[in-house]
Amino acid sequence: MTNQRGLVWNWGLIHVLLAHSSDTISNSPRRKWASCNLLEERRERILQSWWLTVGGKTLSRHMKRNMADREQVVERNSSSLTKSERRGKGVHGVLAGRGSSGSALGIKVRRRRRRRTGGAGKPEGQICGWVEGRVRVVPCSVVSVEGKMLTNISGVLRACAQRNGAAAVVSARTYADFTTQATFEIKKCDVHKLDEAPATQVVMTRDEGLQYYRTMQTMRRMELKADQLYKQKIIRGFCHLYDGQEACAVGIEASIKLTDHLITAYRAHGYTFTRGGTVKEIMAELTGRRSGIAKGKGGSMHMYCKNFYGGNGIVGAQVPLGAGVALACRYKGTDELCVCLYGDGAANQGQIFETYNMAALWKLPVIFICENNRYGMGTSVERAAASTDYFKRGEFIPGLRVDGMDILCVREATRFAADHCRSGKGPILMELQTYRYHGHSMSDPGVSYRTRDEIQEVRSKSDPISLLKDRLLSNNMASVEELKEIDIEVRKEIEDAAQFATTDPEPPLEELCNHIFYNNPPVEVRGTNPWAKLKSLS
Amino acid sequence: MATSLRCFLRSGKQAVLVVARRGIHRSPPAALQCQETSRRYINVTVRDALNQAMDEELERDERVFLLGEEVAQYDGAYKVSRGLWKKYGDKRIIDTPISEMGFAGIAVGAAMAGLRPICEFMTFNFSMQAIDQVINSAAKTYYMSAGLQPVPIVFRGPNGASAGVAAQHSQCFAAWYAHCPGLKVVSPWNSEDAKGLLKSAIRDDNPVVFLENELLYGVPFEMSEESQSKDFTVPIGKAKIERPGSHITLVSHSRYVGHCLDAAAVLAKEGIDCEVINLRTIRPLDVECIESSVMKTNHLVTVEGGWPQFGVGAEICARIMEGSAFNYLDSPVTRVTGVDIPMPYAKILEEHSLPQVKDIIFSVKKTLNV
Numbered sequence: 001m002t003n004q005r006g007l008v009w010n011w012g013l014i015h016v017l018l019a020h021s022s023d024t025i026s027n028s029p030r031r032k033w034a035s036c037n038l039l040e041e042r043r044e045r046i047l048q049s050w051w052l053t054v055g056g057k058t059l060s061r062h063m064k065r066n067m068a069d070r071e072q073v074v075e076r077n078s079s080s081l082t083k084s085e086r087r088g089k090g091v092h093g094v095l096a097g098r099g100s101s102g103s104a105l106g107i108k109v110r111r112r113r114r115r116r117t118g119g120a121g122k123p124e125g126q127i128c129g130w131v132e133g134r135v136r137v138v139p140c141s142v143v144s145v146e147g148k149m150l151t152n153i154s155g156v157l158r159a160c161a162q163r164n165g166a167a168a169v170v171s172a173r174t175y176a177d178f179t180t181q182a183t184f185e186i187k188k189c190d191v192h193k194l195d196e197a198p199a200t201q202v203v204m205t206r207d208e209g210l211q212y213y214r215t216m217q218t219m220r221r222m223e224l225k226a227d228q229l230y231k232q233k234i235i236r237g238f239c240h241l242y243d244g245q246e247a248c249a250v251g252i253e254a255s256i257k258l259t260d261h262l263i264t265a266y267r268a269h270g271y272t273f274t275r276g277g278t279v280k281e282i283m284a285e286l287t288g289r290r291s292g293i294a295k296g297k298g299g300s301m302h303m304y305c306k307n308f309y310g311g312n313g314i315v316g317a318q319v320p321l322g323a324g325v326a327l328a329c330r331y332k333g334t335d336e337l338c339v340c341l342y343g344d345g346a347a348n349q350g351q352i353f354e355t356y357n358m359a360a361l362w363k364l365p366v367i368f369i370c371e372n373n374r375y376g377m378g379t380s381v382e383r384a385a386a387s388t389d390y391f392k393r394g395e396f397i398p399g400l401r402v403d404g405m406d407i408l409c410v411r412e413a414t415r416f417a418a419d420h421c422r423s424g425k426g427p428i429l430m431e432l433q434t435y436r437y438h439g440h441s442m443s444d445p446g447v448s449y450r451t452r453d454e455i456q457e458v459r460s461k462s463d464p465i466s467l468l469k470d471r472l473l474s475n476n477m478a479s480v481e482e483l484k485e486i487d488i489e490v491r492k493e494i495e496d497a498a499q500f501a502t503t504d505p506e507p508p509l510e511e512l513c514n515h516i517f518y519n520n521p522p523v524e525v526r527g528t529n530p531w532a533k534l535k536s537l538s
Numbered sequence: 539m540a541t542s543l544r545c546f547l548r549s550g551k552q553a554v555l556v557v558a559r560r561g562i563h564r565s566p567p568a569a570l571q572c573q574e575t576s577r578r579y580i581n582v583t584v585r586d587a588l589n590q591a592m593d594e595e596l597e598r599d600e601r602v603f604l605l606g607e608e609v610a611q612y613d614g615a616y617k618v619s620r621g622l623w624k625k626y627g628d629k630r631i632i633d634t635p636i637s638e639m640g641f642a643g644i645a646v647g648a649a650m651a652g653l654r655p656i657c658e659f660m661t662f663n664f665s666m667q668a669i670d671q672v673i674n675s676a677a678k679t680y681y682m683s684a685g686l687q688p689v690p691i692v693f694r695g696p697n698g699a700s701a702g703v704a705a706q707h708s709q710c711f712a713a714w715y716a717h718c719p720g721l722k723v724v725s726p727w728n729s730e731d732a733k734g735l736l737k738s739a740i741r742d743d744n745p746v747v748f749l750e751n752e753l754l755y756g757v758p759f760e761m762s763e764e765s766q767s768k769d770f771t772v773p774i775g776k777a778k779i780e781r782p783g784s785h786i787t788l789v790s791h792s793r794y795v796g797h798c799l800d801a802a803a804v805l806a807k808e809g810i811d812c813e814v815i816n817l818r819t820i821r822p823l824d825v826e827c828i829e830s831s832v833m834k835t836n837h838l839v840t841v842e843g844g845w846p847q848f849g850v851g852a853e854i855c856a857r858i859m860e861g862s863a864f865n866y867l868d869s870p871v872t873r874v875t876g877v878d879i880p881m882p883y884a885k886i887l888e889e890h891s892l893p894q895v896k897d898i899i900f901s902v903k904k905t906l907n908v
Contacts, residue, residue: 294682294683294684295685297681297682298683310683312675314670317670317674319643320643320646321650324643324650325647326647329651331629331653350639354639354640355644358635511684514684515680515681516681517680519688523822530861538685
């Protein structure tokens with residue numbers, strides 16, 4: 001090929017203004033020729049509005065015009081993009097073109113690492129980057145692009161297009177568009193006996209946001225599935241559901257380490273999950289099967305895993321236990337702390353005040369957290385407590401009141417509290433103002449002491465998952481499709497776990513008397529009658 | 539007389555005024571039950587034996603610590619933990635405020651997190667404040683967690699009647715705690731029991747309720763040399779035959795073992811040979827020892843300080859009835875217990891609300907039909 005053609009169709013080094021490499025080059029024949037018919041006008045405008053450097057030379061307009069005869073820059077709008085391309089996975093901008101003979105030109109884009117150009121400071125219109133290599137020119141180009149480079153390019157194109165009145169070039173959402181982190185303004189916490197308060201400007205990264213979303217969604221779906229199974233009588237006994245309060249569990253876990261300790265009351269499914277239990281184990285425990293996290297012997301209220309001490313049925317009893325764990329942390333000299341949770345109902349228990357006294361006296365590294373969901377079983381806080389400022393009930397213990405529906409508030413407050421404990425200042429109290437959608441337990445419909453309107457209002461205005469989702473979407477940290485995909489995956493995981501939990505066999509009868517004593521030789525246990533002598537192993 | 543002289547000459551520190559105490563009971567170690575050897579015996583009060591046991595275990599294992607009311611700077615309400623705070627300091631001997639439920643829960647939590655606490659109740663009557671932590675948080679957890687969460691804790695303190703402390707301070711909790719699976723309940727009588735069992739309890743990885751007796755604290759008993767060793771332990775779950783006999787078996791625990799031995803001494807003069815068994819452990823009950831004894835003597839009397847209904851004696855009766863020893867009984871089992879009333883204060887009333895030696899003698903004669 002000679003002159004311009006030769007120049008253009010040089011198989012060697014061709015610098016093309018392109019999106020960088022991608023995995024999936026759309027190769028289907030249908031696609032190739034599908035959008036070959038561009039309006040001449042549009043083509044013209046596009047050619048006018050971007051630069052093409054070929055062979056290291058910037059082509060003049062004149063040259064480009066000639067080229068235009070021979071090539072077609074094809075753009076596709078988002079509707080014709082493949083699913084994966086729409087998701088932003090497939091990236092490549094490939095210059096479409098075909099030779100005058102009508103055959104596709106073989107300019108392949110090889111996968112290349114994206115070149116970061118740090119384009120923030122570059123003036124508009126400047127070429128910000130290029131990709132080398134053999135470029136496969138297919139008539140149907142994908143204009144979904146990735147990377148900052150192409151953001152700039154597309155920005156340029158858009159700007160020019162707008163000036164010239166042409167349509168915008170880039171149409172699909174891509175990873176290039178996602179912000180990797182953003183700063184958020186959160187509600188200020190009320191404090192008691194504290195000079196400082198947790199920060200009100202917090203940073204959340206995209207990865208963190210997605211992880212919180214996934215975890216909260218898993219917890220939500222798991223609880224709803226437990227609700228279903230309970231109504232089908234596959235789960236029996238007590239079942240205290242945690243939906244609505246997900247931000248508390250996930251926010252707390254985000255600010256402590258797995259080597260820290262945590263203990264809570266009976267509304268424990270969420271915490272079992274954040275502390276390391278799997279959904280399968282939790283659901284199998286609820287249905288009382290042998291693969292449950294406590295082998296089916298504990299049930300809904302008695303789930304344990306490493307550094308998680310349950311799951312406690314007696315209201316308020318877990319608070320001294322938590323202080324005891326903190327005593328052990330201090331005794332051993334580690335910088336671990338213990339997070340000790342209780343509800344607004346339990347906050348009136350005497351042993352909690354005994355624990356406040358001893359924890360403050362001995363400066364134990366314990367974070368007391370009152371999850372105030374406004375109702376202690378069927379009694380509202382106004383009817384149960386002379387003082388509903390639960391964060392002040394510690395009196396001599398510093399306290400924080402936190403919006404428990406906003407995961408970033410919970411995270412930040414827990415971070416603040418953890419720093420307080422780890423610096424040896426002693427215990428601290430946090431009140432998380434949260435809400436549960438279900439009743440106290442599955443035997444409580446939850447509407448005799450509160451109105452459906454109230455529940456609906458909280459659901460629509462302060463649902464923790466919705467709040468997070470809005471944040472992610474409005475700050476361009478995730479796409480709707482991405483979140484939908486997470487939802488689908490979570491749904492599938494829960495379905496599988498529920499399936500497993502209903503089909504797993506129950507514990508064998510030989511296990512009946514095991515685990516009475518630890519590290520003990522086998523003992524005989526009396527059965528229901530004198531002739532029934534059962535064996536108990538450690 | 540000779541005994542007291544020997545004591546006096548041997549060790550001034552541990553010598554006890556013969557006049558003050560109620561009487562020394564010779565208790566050879568289980569291994570040497572059959573005959574006395576020429577081993578050296580030292581007189582040690584139960585208080586000192588408990589003190590030694592805790593001292594040795596605190597020294598042996600870093601994770602062991604003691605908490606309770608007045609255990610540190612006051613040296614213990616009954617001086618059982620005398621000297622320990624001076625030796626080990628604030629970290630390991632912890633004075634608590636008067637919050638049984640709180641500090642019992644803290645002790646259980648510390649045990650869950652890997653330490654080995656000794657939680658002292660000033661008396662077991664106050665343990666009722668904290669009984670939820672003992673049963674629901676300590677005893678049941680290993681089972682509920684299917685083996686994930688052991689709780690190696692010892693709850694100790696004086697149990698049962700004292701002298702003149704009236705109704706709220708005199709209850710015996712052996713039956714209450716022994717009712718619950720997941721707990722081990724231990725009730726020592728003499729110094730050797732006290733020391734060996736406390737060491738076993740501290741070394742045990744399970745919750746143990748250690749029922750002492752306030753009236754025995756000051757009583758010296760002879761301890762053999764091997765019980766002086768730092769690794770001397772008495773196994774939990776094994777009873778001991780304090781006095782072998784052939785006509786009737788007397789089974790008891792704690793303070794009433796002494797009463798049984800006194801009664802046996804009196805009855806021996808009348809030709810009745812009593813076998814006295816010291817239960818040592820209430821849960822798990824050593825039924826084999828009792829059964830083999832009953833198969834030998836054919837008669838059984840149980841003696842305890844607690845109330846009769848649903849008590850230790852009731853349990854022994856039921857077990858004997860269910861087991862093979864029933865066929866060997868020549869008469870029904872007799873229970874000698876405390877009177878079924880709250881404890882009165884006046885001395886004469888108090889004396890008559892607890893089993894005395896004459897009550898045991900009377901019951902033995904009635905059982906043997908003599």
